[in-house]
Amino acid sequence: MISFALRRLLQSVLVLFVMSALVFAGVYAIGDPVAILINPQADQAEIAAATRALGLDQPLWLQYWNFIIGAFAGDLGKSFSANVPAVHLILQRMPATLELALTATVIAVAFGIPLGLVAGLKPVSWIGRTIMAGSILGFSLPTFWVGLMLIMVFSVWLGWLPPTGRGETVEVFGVPVSFLTRDGLLHLLMPALNLALFKFSLLIRLTRAGTREALSQDYVRFARAKGLSMERVVRIHVLKNIMIPIVTVTALEFGSLIAFAIVTETIFAWPGMGKLLIDSINVLDRPVIVAYLLIILLLFVFLNLVVDLAYAVLDPRVRISGHGT
Amino acid sequence: MNLALPVTRHSSPVTQVFGEFARDRIAIAALLVLALILLAAIFAPLLSPQNPYNLAELDILDSKLMPGSRAAEGFTYWLGSDEQGRDMLSAILYGLRISLSVGVLSTFVALAIGVLVGLVSAYASSWLDDIIMRLVDLQLSFPSILIALILLAVVGQGVDKIVIALVAVQWAYYARTVRGAALVEKKKEYVEAARVMAFSTRRIVLRHILPNVLPPLIVVATVQIAHAIALEATLSFLGLGMPITSPSLGLLIANGFAHLLSGRYWISFFPGVALLVTIVSINLVGDRLRDVLNPRLASHYGT
Numbered sequence: 001m002i003s004f005a006l007r008r009l010l011q012s013v014l015v016l017f018v019m020s021a022l023v024f025a026g027v028y029a030i031g032d033p034v035a036i037l038i039n040p041q042a043d044q045a046e047i048a049a050a051t052r053a054l055g056l057d058q059p060l061w062l063q064y065w066n067f068i069i070g071a072f073a074g075d076l077g078k079s080f081s082a083n084v085p086a087v088h089l090i091l092q093r094m095p096a097t098l099e100l101a102l103t104a105t106v107i108a109v110a111f112g113i114p115l116g117l118v119a120g121l122k123p124v125s126w127i128g129r130t131i132m133a134g135s136i137l138g139f140s141l142p143t144f145w146v147g148l149m150l151i152m153v154f155s156v157w158l159g160w161l162p163p164t165g166r167g168e169t170v171e172v173f174g175v176p177v178s179f180l181t182r183d184g185l186l187h188l189l190m191p192a193l194n195l196a197l198f199k200f201s202l203l204i205r206l207t208r209a210g211t212r213e214a215l216s217q218d219y220v221r222f223a224r225a226k227g228l229s230m231e232r233v234v235r236i237h238v239l240k241n242i243m244i245p246i247v248t249v250t251a252l253e254f255g256s257l258i259a260f261a262i263v264t265e266t267i268f269a270w271p272g273m274g275k276l277l278i279d280s281i282n283v284l285d286r287p288v289i290v291a292y293l294l295i296i297l298l299l300f301v302f303l304n305l306v307v308d309l310a311y312a313v314l315d316p317r318v319r320i321s322g323h324g325t
Numbered sequence: 326m327n328l329a330l331p332v333t334r335h336s337s338p339v340t341q342v343f344g345e346f347a348r349d350r351i352a353i354a355a356l357l358v359l360a361l362i363l364l365a366a367i368f369a370p371l372l373s374p375q376n377p378y379n380l381a382e383l384d385i386l387d388s389k390l391m392p393g394s395r396a397a398e399g400f401t402y403w404l405g406s407d408e409q410g411r412d413m414l415s416a417i418l419y420g421l422r423i424s425l426s427v428g429v430l431s432t433f434v435a436l437a438i439g440v441l442v443g444l445v446s447a448y449a450s451s452w453l454d455d456i457i458m459r460l461v462d463l464q465l466s467f468p469s470i471l472i473a474l475i476l477l478a479v480v481g482q483g484v485d486k487i488v489i490a491l492v493a494v495q496w497a498y499y500a501r502t503v504r505g506a507a508l509v510e511k512k513k514e515y516v517e518a519a520r521v522m523a524f525s526t527r528r529i530v531l532r533h534i535l536p537n538v539l540p541p542l543i544v545v546a547t548v549q550i551a552h553a554i555a556l557e558a559t560l561s562f563l564g565l566g567m568p569i570t571s572p573s574l575g576l577l578i579a580n581g582f583a584h585l586l587s588g589r590y591w592i593s594f595f596p597g598v599a600l601l602v603t604i605v606s607i608n609l610v611g612d613r614l615r616d617v618l619n620p621r622l623a624s625h626y627g628t
Binding site: 015018023139149151152255256266267277282296 | 463466467468470471474475478479480551555558559562563564565575578581582585586588590593594597600601604605608609612
């Protein structure tokens with residue numbers, strides 16, 4: 001187990017280096033880095049000074065080395081528009097995104113698993129078919145358009161929910177959160193629902209497939225033959241067995257929720273990292289873009305590592321077969 | 326390319342597949358809708374009451390009209406008009422063309438690249454195979470929207486750039502599938518027979534393995550087109566996709582977003598419905614095709 005964990009950790013570090021090199025090459029080496037990194041209104045002398053200050057007159061490998069050293073120290077440059085360190089800007093916005101993604105996960109799990117269970121237990125009934133049709137629709141609906149339609153119905157027509165922003169926040173351990181105030185909750189509801197839609201549909205499918213497969217297994221038939229009630233069989237035998245893949249997928253998909261939050265945050269003007277990224281792309285604030293990419297890479301590599309390790313703990317076959325594939 | 330080759334394995338399998346396909350009425354309805362959408366997109370210049378790109382035909386006095394309003398020129402804005410006085414129906418028909426062609430083009434380029442890389446990987450030395458598959462694993466562990474966003478943030482915008490981004494997010498998936506399928510085929514007797522007959526590797530791969538690997542993959546690609554269209558719409562909505570000169574459905578929706586809060590829902594609503602209907606019908610047709618071909622898929626991959 002320890003050798004597997006070490007090998008996997010090494011792989012993660014390698015991935016981070018490769019990806020950071022790609023991001024570096026993409027932003028600093030392709031095109032004119034001076035034009036990208038320096039205020040376009042600067043004159044000749046300022047450009048020359050800034051080129052030296054940024055170390056752009058040095059050889060590329062040295063530039064990459066300095067970039068990496070800076071990254072380890074948490075220094076990824078200053079934002080042009082806000083004139084504060086880019087990493088600060090992103091860390092400041094991170095709680096809002098995490099709150100949104102966590103709320104969406106809770107919504108998806110709370111509704112997706114029970115509905116998937118029902119659809120799996122009664123696959124041919126009208127209710128099972130309706131749930132599946134809803135899930136197919138949830139997969140097909142373009143998420144951003146659903147967000148617009150939510151705003152149209154609940155904000156413009158009914159006037160129940162505020163269309164944009166985060167509302168009133170309360171500090172918990174120094175981190176501002178929305179879900180503890182009524183105003184914040186109202187602001188949180190629509191974006192979270194919007195973000196949850198895809199995961200919700202995915203969880204319905206997963207749970208349904210798992211349930212149907214479990215029901216055809218010998219241990220379920222044996223439990224039924226032993227005279228246990230259907231309800232007990234479902235609760236104890238079926239649910240326990242389908243939970244492992246569901247938990248894994250939910251954890252693994254958390255990263256993609258954060259990525260998809262870019263869209264949701266843009267629609268609802270939710271002040272998270274995703275909205276910051278889009279705003280930065282629009283004003284060509286490259287240091288913030290680079291910082292966002294590196295932080296999200298770190299997050300993804302970390303999540304993949306955790307899920308792989310959890311898998312290895314749960315399923316010994318993974319560590320025996322080593323590299324996988 | 327000899328696509329007809331594998332089909333002739335069974336007795337008239339096209340009719341067989343279609344007969345099986347037609348047993349699901351929803352899938353038939355979806356196929357009809359899809360055909361209508363394709364026809365509408367192809368014949369957009371004939372069908373639409375107005376050329377939305379021709380500024381001379383637009384009347385600024387007709388801007389932001391409700392659906393069903395009459396135009397000064399005499400036709401009716403069945404789906405309303407946008408802030409430039411553009412007829413939404415015409416804009417949607419032209420937008421469909423852009424969305425569909427970008428989706429189809431990028432999917433087939435990705436398919437071609439993926440098939441090539443997958444076949445090379447299946448036949449390459451183990452270290453090259455290892456490198457390619459590590460790269461594929463790496464890419465597939467990130468959500469496609471993130472990869473597309475990173476690419477577009479780095480290379481900038483434009484029609485060619487978005488096609489590149491859509492290709493980049495899809496090829497790895499095909500490469501992995503083709504490699505798996507090719508490894509299964511490689512062990513089969515007909516390939517061994519071909520080897521015994523001293524055919525070159527190239528001939529075996531292109532003439533024997535490829536035709537057996539490709540048909541199920543094309544079904545997968547059908548569904549992928551829907552994903553590509555949805556992703557393009559999302560990127561365009563974020564302002565990172567199509568340029569304003571080529572308004573795809575996503576860009577039309579983004580355009581209407583500004584007017585949504587003032588209650589002018591139709592500028593965003595109808596392009597979204599068109600997008601939704603397109604994606605759902607492609608998904609339904611693709612799912613049904615996969616179900617019909619499933620026994621063959623299962624025998625191919627042993628799942």
